[in-house]
Structures are given as C-alpha cells and as structure tokens.
Amino acid sequence: MNSQSLKLRRHDIRFRADQTRVILRPFIPPNSTRVKNIVKRALTLSETDATDLMADVMRSFENRHFDLRAMLGAQCREVTSLMPQGTVLSEAQRMWVGSLFTCEYSLEASALFNPSVVLHPDQNGVDVGSVRIILSLRAVGEGHISSIEFRSGLLDGRGNIRFDEPDRRVATPEVIADGLHLKTEFHTKLVAMGCSNAMVTGLLKPLHARFTRSQLQLSLSTLRKKHRTISRDVKRVLDSAEWLLRSDYELRFSEAIPLSSRAIFPVSPNEKNGIEDARFVRFVDEGGRVTYYATYTAYDGREITPQLIETTDFLTFRVKTLSGKGVKNKGMALFPRKVDGRYAMISRQDGETLFMMCSDSIFHWTEKTKLLSPTYPWEFMQIGNCGSPVETDRGWLLLTHGVGPMRRYCIGAILLDKDDPSKIIGRLKTPLIEPTETEREGY
Numbered sequence: 001m002n003s004q005s006l007k008l009r010r011h012d013i014r015f016r017a018d019q020t021r022v023i024l025r026p027f028i029p030p031n032s033t034r035v036k037n038i039v040k041r042a043l044t045l046s047e048t049d050a051t052d053l054m055a056d057v058m059r060s061f062e063n064r065h066f067d068l069r070a071m072l073g074a075q076c077r078e079v080t081s082l083m084p085q086g087t088v089l090s091e092a093q094r095m096w097v098g099s100l101f102t103c104e105y106s107l108e109a110s111a112l113f114n115p116s117v118v119l120h121p122d123q124n125g126v127d128v129g130s131v132r133i134i135l136s137l138r139a140v141g142e143g144h145i146s147s148i149e150f151r152s153g154l155l156d157g158r159g160n161i162r163f164d165e166p167d168r169r170v171a172t173p174e175v176i177a178d179g180l181h182l183k184t185e186f187h188t189k190l191v192a193m194g195c196s197n198a199m200v201t202g203l204l205k206p207l208h209a210r211f212t213r214s215q216l217q218l219s220l221s222t223l224r225k226k227h228r229t230i231s232r233d234v235k236r237v238l239d240s241a242e243w244l245l246r247s248d249y250e251l252r253f254s255e256a257i258p259l260s261s262r263a264i265f266p267v268s269p270n271e272k273n274g275i276e277d278a279r280f281v282r283f284v285d286e287g288g289r290v291t292y293y294a295t296y297t298a299y300d301g302r303e304i305t306p307q308l309i310e311t312t313d314f315l316t317f318r319v320k321t322l323s324g325k326g327v328k329n330k331g332m333a334l335f336p337r338k339v340d341g342r343y344a345m346i347s348r349q350d351g352e353t354l355f356m357m358c359s360d361s362i363f364h365w366t367e368k369t370k371l372l373s374p375t376y377p378w379e380f381m382q383i384g385n386c387g388s389p390v391e392t393d394r395g396w397l398l399l400t401h402g403v404g405p406m407r408r409y410c411i412g413a414i415l416l417d418k419d420d421p422s423k424i425i426g427r428l429k430t431p432l433i434e435p436t437e438t439e440r441e442g443y
Contacts, residue, residue, distance in 0.1 A: 008433065011161055015115070015137060015151070017108040022064065023170050023263055024071045027103040028078060035101075036082045042097050043087070051092040057099050064104070066171045066257060072098030107141045107149065107170060107263055111443035114138035116387050118282045118292060120152060121313055129157030134259065134314065136280050136294065140443070146274035148264040148296075150314065166260035171253070173317070175267055178212045179250035185320075186216075186244065188364050192323035193240045196233050203237060213245050243270075244321060247298075247307070251317040259314060267319070270305045271298035278309065279333045281388035286338065293362070295322075295332040295345075306332050308363065326357045326365035331384045334362075336391060339421060346371070346389065346398065352382035354400070356422045369422050372414065378404040378431055379412065386411060389421070396421050402431065410434045 029035055045053070062068050076089070076098035089097065120132035135151040149170075153163035183204055190200045206219055220241055227234045247268045266272050278296040285291070294309040306327050310318045322332075328349045335344040345357040345365065354372040359365045374383050379402025386399035396416040401409055410431035417423040 009159060013161060013163065015112050017110065017112040017139070018168075019106045019109045021108050021166075021168060021170050022104040022106050023172050023265065024065055024068070025103055025105040025265075026075055026078065026101065028075075028101050032082060035079055038100055039079055039083055039097060042100055043083070043093070045093075045096070047090055047092060050090070050096045054092050054095045054099070057095075061104075064169060066169055066261070069095065071102060074098070075101040105142060107139045107147055107265075109142045110140040110144060112137050112139050112149070113443045114277050116278065116280045116294070118280050121290070121292070126154070127156070131155050134280075135163070136278050138275075138277060139263070140274075144274070145266065145272075146276045146299075147266065148275055148278050148294075150259050150262055152259050164260065167258050170261050170263050171257045172263055172265045173251040173253045176250035176252060178214050179248075179318070180210045180212060181216065181245075181248060183207055183209050183211060185361075185363055186241075188361065189244055189321060189323040190237065190240050192364065193236075195237045195240050199233055199237050203241065216241065216245060246270075247305075247319075247321045249319050251319070253315045255315060262314070264309075264317065266298075268298070270300045270303075270321075271307070273301040274299040276304075277330060279385075279387045280309075281334050281336050283334065284337050293334050295334060297330045304330060306330070320363060322363055322365060324359070324365040326355075326359075326368045333385045333388045335389055335396070335421070340419070344421060346385045348382075348384055354383055354385065371422060372400070372424065372427075374402070376402070376429060378402050378408075378410050380404055381407065383412075389416060391418070394418075395425055399432070408435065 058068070065071070072095045076094045079097065079101060115135050115137050117133050117135050120134050123132055126132050133153050133155050135153060137149045137151065138146050139149045140146050151163050151166060153161060155161050187200055187204055191197050203219055203223055207215055220238060223234065223238065247270050249267055251264065253262050264275060266275055276297040276299055278294040280292055280294040283291050283293050290312065292311050292314070296307055296309060298305040298307045306322050308320045308322055310320065326347065329351055331348040333346045338344070342358045342360055343362050347355045347357050347368065349355050349368060352374060353370060355368045356371045357365050357368045359367065372383060374380050381403035383400055383402050386401050389396040389398045394415060395418045398414050398416060400412045400414060402412055403409055411433040412428045413432050414424055414428070415426035417425050
C-alpha cells in the first residue's frame with residue numbers, strides 16, 4: 001500500500017492546554033510539628049476574623065470549583081487529630097482551617113495531547129447518520145504529572161466533527177475506599193508476582209469470590225500473627241497483596257459533574273508521577289454487552305506499570321493492574337472484541353517493535369508474537385500503535401506511529417487479517433500523515 005493513493009481530510013480543530021483549568025488538591029506538610037503550628041495559628045483568630053477571612057476566600061475561589069466547601073471540610077478533618085484535645089470549631093473556623101491545607105493544581109499547565117476516541121454510551125437525540133463521541137486526552141500539569149481529561153462531541157455522516165465547549169471548572173472523583181476485588185483475579189496476580197501458590201491460597205481461602213479491601217486486610221493481619229518470624233515468602237505475599245490493594249481501586253464521579261469537567265488524577269503510589277497515554281476502546285462481548293476499557297501507563301517517577309481502566313458510563317471507573325510476562329513497556333491497545341474466543345492486544349515489549357498478544361483473561365497476558373519491526377527510514381528509531389485496531393470488511397486497520405530522524409513522529413497504517421490478526425496483509429511504505437510546520441514545536 002502507498003499513502004499517496006489514500007484521501008485524507010485534515011480538520012482545523014485544535015486542543016490547546018489551558019492553564020486556568022485547575023483542580024483542588026490536599027496540601028498537608030509531611031512534618032506533623034509544622035502542621036500543628038499552622039493549626040495553632042489558625043485557631044488564634046476570633047470567630048469574626050475567621051468569618052471575614054472565609055468570605056474573602058469564597059469570593060476568590062468558589063466560582064472556580066464545583067464544591068469548594070466540601071473539599072475544605074475534608075481537609076479540616078485530615079488535621080483534626082493534631083488539634084488540641086476538646087477543640088470545637090464553628091463552621092467558619094472549620095472552613096478556614098481547611099483552606100490552609102488546600103491548594104489549586106493546574107492540570108494542563110504543560111500540555112494537552114495523546115487523544116483517543118470512542119462512541120458515547122448515550123446516543124439519545126442524535127440525528128440519523130450522526131454519532132455522539134467521547135475524546136480522552138492526556139493532560140500534563142505542574143511538575144509534569146499526567147492525568148486524563150474528556151471532551152464530548154458529534155460526528156456527522158459527512159465526516160464533520162464538532163466538539164462541545166468544555167466547562168472551565170474541573171473536578172476529581174471520589175475514591176471508593178473499600179471497593180470489591182475478585183478472588184480469582186487477585187490470586188492470579190499474586191502468583192504472577194512470584195508469590196507462593198500455597199501461601200496465596202491460604203491467604204485468600206477465608207474470603208468470598210468478591211471481597212473488600214478491609215476483608216483482605218483482616219486476612220493479612222491473621223497471616224502476620226500466624227508467622228511470628230516473617231520469612232522471605234511471607235514478606236513477599238504481604239508486600240505484594242498490600243501493593244495490589246493500593247494499585248487496584250475504584251473512582252466515582254457525581255452525575256452533576258459534566259463530562260468535560262471530569263479528571264482522573266493519580267491515586268495509587270505506582271502512578272504518583274502520572275497516568276500516561278490512555279487508549280480507550282469500546283469493547284463488545286459475546287453477549288453484546290458494552291464495556292469501555294483503557295490501557296494506560298502508570299509512572300511512579302522510576303518505573304512504569306501497564307494498567308487497565310474499566311467503565312460502562314464514564315461516571316464509575318475501576319482501575320486494575322495487569323499481570324503476566326507479556327505486560328511490559330508502554331503502548332498496549334486492546335481489540336474491540338474477542339478474536340477466536342480470546343482477548344487480543346497490540347503491545348510493544350522492547351521499546352521499538354509491535355507484538356500481538358492473546359489471552360483468556362483480560363488481566364493476565366503471557367503469549368506474545370512479534371508482529372512488526374521498524375523497516376522504513378521514517379520509523380527506524382521505533383514504532384508503536386496509535387490506539388486500538390478498527391474492524392473493517394477487509395480486516396483490522398491499525399494506525400501506527402513511527403519515529404525517525406530528529407525524533408520526528410509520523411503516522412502510518414497496517415491491515416491485519418480479520419480471523420488471524422497476527423498476519424499482516426497490507427502496510428504503508430510511506431507515512432499516512434506527517435507533521436506540518438505548525439505541529440513540530442512542544443508536545
């Protein structure tokens with residue numbers, strides 16, 4: 001195939017970073033003595049002073065956020081244990097203390113890029129021939145921390161695209177502290193992390209098929225008491241289970257928060273430095289049930305961990321770790337349905353080559369087959385995918401990106417066999433899209 005025989009339409013839509021889009025974040029110094037000193041100073045103010053100061057805070061910040069008072073109240077509760085015993089606060093004092101331990105964080109201070117697009121779960125009221133879509137974006141903020149944002153739009157039958165104007169306010173979701181975990185899934189992950197199968201079986205035996213974080217923590221406590229001397233095997237199980245509990249979590253947005261105002265910010269320790277390159281796909285199972293999945297890269301500042309996001313409504317999101325020998329590097333992209341009864345994934349194991357993976361479990365990947373290596377000068381440095389394959393009558397269309405001289409990124413395309421996607425039946429020799437002069441600077 002040659003890209004010159006294909007017709008492309010370049011739209012004039014641009015998504016630019018807006019540093020005024022901010023979220024509320026906790027700002028509690030790690031030094032408890034300093035926190036106590038701040039609280040002590042705050043409590044020296046009279047009720048009148050606290051009321052006046054809070055009125056000024058609300059005038060300056062309330063219209064920038066959805067529920068400022070709720071966040072300030074939560075932050076005050078975080079430092080309650082460091083207040084003098086018997087302290088009773090008025091509403092104004094409670095808000096005032098909370099404001100001292102809260103800050104604004106600019107989600108898009110650096111960049112907004114790496115989009116993926118899926119059909120919106122709600123197609124009500126859309127004209128025939130048009131579809132409502134959801135676009136995800138990687139937002140890079142202060143300190144180069146990445147998060148996920150969303151936009152909604154409309155694609156009509158003539159290929160015209162219109163995106164809704166985003167709300168300036170942004171909100172993060174509630175983190176569900178005691179969410180459910182699947183016993184079989186948890187068992188597989190612990191064994192894949194090198195834990196003794198017998199020990200994992202013993203740890204999980206008292207638990208139901210679905211268990212909560214607190215139930216597992218009780219079982220971990222029992223295991224610690226049973227082994228007075230903590231051996232290497234016991235320590236591995238304890239550490240691995242605790243790590244999984246922190247890494248697998250659930251998020252929930254209020255329905256009152258518009259889609260464009262929902263931001264998924266790092267929660268677990270393994271993603272504290274960023275949630276990178278989410279690739280969303282609308283997955284349809286054998287029964288016709290639709291689930292939206294997104295593979296992404298969790299980054300803790302030193303190591304990367306491929307993870308999976310799951311949602312059906314873009315209100316509740318379940319975040320899960322992936323396991324197995326095939327879970328390496330960056331750039332995993334899930335097929336939108338099972339192929340020959342199995343989950344299928346495009347991945348990059350070595351930083352430069354595309355692989356095809358298949359699995360009976362969406363959370364555990366071991367089988368991998370080399371699919372495509374850098375071949376042409378515009379991709380000599382490395383190749384990767386631009387998201388999940390798209391099913392067509394002719395086969396699976398996979399957009400790729402290639403990195404060539406001066407780390408110049410271009411987009412290419414390959415066509416995979418519909419029944420056996422490990423077979424390439426067509427490939428562009430030249431880029432499908434190359435950057436223009438206006439697309440070369442920054443991100």
